[in-house]
Amino acid sequence: NSKVIQTPRYLVKGQGQKAKMRCIPEKGHPVVFWYQQNKNNEFKFLINFQNQEVLQQIDMTEKRFSAECPSNSPCSLEIQSSEAGDSALYLCASSLPGWNERLFFGHGTKLSVL
Amino acid sequence: QQQVRQSPQSLTVWEGGTTVLTCSYEDSTFNYFPWYQQFPGEGPALLISILSVSDKKEDGRFTTFFNKREKKLSLHIIDSQPGDSATYFCAASDTNAYKVIFGKGTHLHVLP
Numbered sequence: 001n002s003k004v005i006q007t008p009r010y011l012v013k014g015q016g017q018k019a020k021m022r023c024i025p026e027k028g029h030p031v032v033f034w035y036q037q038n039k040n041n042e043f044k045f046l047i048n049f050q051n052q053e054v055l056q057q058i059d060m061t062e063k064r065f066s067a068e069c070p071s072n073s074p075c076s077l078e079i080q081s082s083e084a085g086d087s088a089l090y091l092c093a094s095s096l097p098g099w100n101e102r103l104f105f106g107h108g109t110k111l112s113v114l
Numbered sequence: 115q116q117q118v119r120q121s122p123q124s125l126t127v128w129e130g131g132t133t134v135l136t137c138s139y140e141d142s143t144f145n146y147f148p149w150y151q152q153f154p155g156e157g158p159a160l161l162i163s164i165l166s167v168s169d170k171k172e173d174g175r176f177t178t179f180f181n182k183r184e185k186k187l188s189l190h191i192i193d194s195q196p197g198d199s200a201t202y203f204c205a206a207s208d209t210n211a212y213k214v215i216f217g218k219g220t221h222l223h224v225l226p
Contacts, residue, residue: 004157031212041201043216055212091157099209100146100165105157 003027006092006106007074013082013113021109022074025094031055032075033103034067037089049075050097082113117141120204120217128225133191135220137204140185144206148214149178149189152201161202162189194224 005024013019025032034046047057049069057067064083069075079086089110093103119138127133137147145166150158164171164178164187171178177190191198204217 033213035216041203041219041221043203045213045215048212050212093157099207099212100163102148102160102163103150103158103214105159107155107157 004092004094004104004106006090006109008109009107011109011111013111015083015113016081018078018080019082019086019111019113020076020078021090021092021111022076023092023094023106024074025092026104029094029096029104031095031097031101032069033093033095034075034077035091035093037091037108039088043091046077079111082111084113087111087113118204118206118215118217120220122220123218124221124223126223126225127194129194129196131194131224133189133194133198133222133224135189135191135202135204135222136186137188137217138184138186139206141206141208142185143208143210144215145209146207147178147180147187148205148207149176150203150205150216152203152219158203191222194222196224196226198222199224 003026030051033048036044047067048055064080067077089108091108093105095101148163149161151161152158162173180187201219201221203219205214207214
């Protein structure tokens with residue numbers, strides 16, 4: 001059973017609407033990742049955090065994606081203005097610090113943009 | 115370029131047979147290679163991993179082999195079971211990056 005909790009499990013939005021999903025990492029894991037997995041199973045790394053600080057992120061040139069991991073609150077990923085191409089499974093993972101640490105994934109949030 | 119390539123895209127084996135999945139990469143800075151298993155409706159879970167200082171790691175029915183010179187690795191599953199039916203992802207990372215690069219996966223179907 002996954003100890004990384006993602007909510008909601010399913011999210012349906014219209015084009016142009018905001019889409020927000022949340023993630024509670026496994027207890028004691030300070031590193032959090034967000035990945036987008038499309039219908040072809042391709043993973044796209046979005047962003048990662050250590051505690052509340054961003055470690056790495058892709059060039060979100062469209063600026064439609066934002067993410068944060070505030071202390072004592074769930075991490076979140078928000079799409080400001082959803083597009084059909086954003087339909088995917090959004091996976092959150094957490095880990096201990098270290099470049100070769102195991103990632104523990106949640107079940108994901110399946111976003112459908114109509 | 116940070117890419118991880120997997121083959122085959124899909125594979126069907128009979129129960130009790132041996133499954134072989136392969137993976138290749140280009141970036142010579144990669145030195146950690148995990149394999150993740152994903153069932154429908156779930157997130158991926160770590161199956162087995164290997165560091166570039168090793169050439170083989172075994173865990174029960176699962177063995178991963180690493181060839182640094184050829185930049186290739188493989189996952190062998192002996193005595194494949196229907197419960198092994200899942201999508202398997204090869205991944206890679208290096209000491210300078212926290213992000214893990216995933217391949218496109220191999221969908222494995224084990225027939226009883």
